[in-house]
Amino acid sequence: MTLAAPPRPGGRASGRSPQQVDPLGALAARPITLGAALAAWLVAVVDTLLRASDVSSPWAAAGALVAVAAGGVVLVVSAAPLRAPFGSAALWGVAGACAAAGVLSALATAGSNPFVRDDWAGIASGVLLLGVAPYRSARGILAAGGAVAVVLAVVVLVEAPGFVTPVPTASYVVVALTPLLALTVAAATFSNVFVAHVEGWVSRASGFRRASxxxxxxxxxxxxxxxxxxxxxxxxxxxxxxxxxxxxxxxxxxxxxxxxxxxxxxxxxxxxxATWLARRLAAPGRRVPTEVVDPDRLADRLGPEHRTALWALFAAVDDVEVVEARSLRVVLEAEEARVDIAIDLAFGSSAAAARRSLAPCLTVLRLVSGDLRVDRAPSHLTLRFSYDQH
Structure with missing residues (x-):
């Protein structure tokens, strides 16, 4: 499922993220996210063990590893389907953990670090930022990577007098930052190209739709x-x-x-x-008893993104292989310039299991609405969100 606006003139991608233009595609990237978090931590652990003789402060070394692990946890938890979208706070949380790991790693080897080429902070930080690529815009990734690079550059400049290789100080900075900058640019490029392709596809599809x-x-x-x-x-x-x-x-x-x-x-x-929603939910063949309360015909003011997301949810609810739903009630009410929607779902099984099964649909709804709230009872889910009237 793709939810996007036509691209800007010139074929360049907008400032949107891959998760915004293709929520289900972002769900498929979750294994990559887990792999990035694990790989960054393994790089830090293995390199710390190999350089154990250079460690002058075990506590700082342990703190550096904890910081990398914390960055991985923030990445994985924030990328969870039911926590979408992946916000800027999560991105800067990952960047902050990377910067802290770089500082603590330098403190751990203070006075006994003869080479900059075997420092792991730049590689681990780049891998974590690479894991952010499916969820944030290219501009956001570049900004976060640049901030981490500044911190690591300052660390290298402070450490430079202790390095034994007789080269200009700028060379130390280049060697230390190359892995971080390369991986950051790779992540930003992926995000930008992916968004541009999806928005271009949506633009072409819109043209075909108008023609027909x-x-x-x-x-x-x-x-x-x-x-x-x-x-x-x-x-x-x-x-x-x-x-x-x-x-x-x-x-x-x-x-x-x-x-x-x-x-x-x-x-x-x-x-x-009858609105389009009432007609679709009253169509022959639907399994789940449904009630639509919409006296002001507010459903007809839904935009295409909300309609697509809602219908994906209702199709999943009516599928016995997804959840065991007993009933569905949809209430639409006008509130000034916005419309509030409440969806009550009753299940034969536990609401927690149903919520996990409906996670992809809830992720899409959360992304298109921005204010989805999910209330859970033992066998009941209530979804609430709002949208601007069109």
Whole structure:
């Protein structure tokens, strides 16, 4: 599922993140996130053990390893589906942990670090920032990587007098920062290229959709006409056939005519007043009993992103292989310029298990709404979010 706006002129990606333009794609990147966190910590541990003879402060060395582990935990936890989106606070939390690890690593080998080339802070920091690539924009990743690079550069300048290789001080800085900068640029490039490709695809798809609008109108008109014919065949045609067969009109026929007219009018009015959401949830074949409370027809003001996210959720709820849902109730209420939506779901199993099964759908809803709240009872989930009226 992709949720994106058309790209800016010139084919350049906007400031959005891969997680924003393709939430489900970001879910698929979770193994990469776990691998990045683990790889960064292993690099730090292995390099610390190999340089054990250079460690002058075991406590600082241990603190550096804890800082790297903390950065990995922040990365993995913040990238969890039910915590989406991956915010700037999480990005800077990872960057802060990387900077702290670099400072503590330098303190751990203060006075006994003859070479800069075997320092691990730049590599570990770059790997952690590489794990952020599916969740943040290129600009954010570059800013975080640049901040960490400044801290590590200062550390190297402080350590420079103790290095034994007779080269200019700038060379020490270049050697120390190259792994970090290379991995940061790689992460930012991935984010930028991914967003540009998705936004370009959405732009082309929108063009094809506009080109087929006329054909769609004809199809919809035929569908509406067929629905009206179905109503007539079910109510009106049998009544007139019976009149023709009897050859006369009695008082009971007049009463029947009024009943048929009232039924036909009620059916047509109800169909005209129903929103797209009510029609879709009342379609034949749906398994879960559903109630839609929308007297002001607010569902018709939903944008395409919200409609797609909502329908993905309702399709999952109706799938017995995903969750064991018992009932669904949707309430839409206007609140000034916004619309509040409350979705009540009852399950035959525990709500915790249902929440885990619906995690991809909830992630998409959280990303498109920005204020999704999930209340959980033993066998009941209540989802609440809002959106601007269009």
């Amino acid at each position: 609008t006329d054909d769609l109108r004809v199809t919809l008109a035929r569908s509406v006409q067929q629905d009206r014919v179905t109503v007539l065949n079910r109510e009106v045609v049998p009544f007139f056939a019976r009149l023709v067969a009897s050859g006369r009109i009695g008082e009971e026929d007049a009463d029947e005519a009024r009943r048929v007219a009232d039924s036909l009018r009620a059916s047509l009015v109800a169909d005209a007043d």
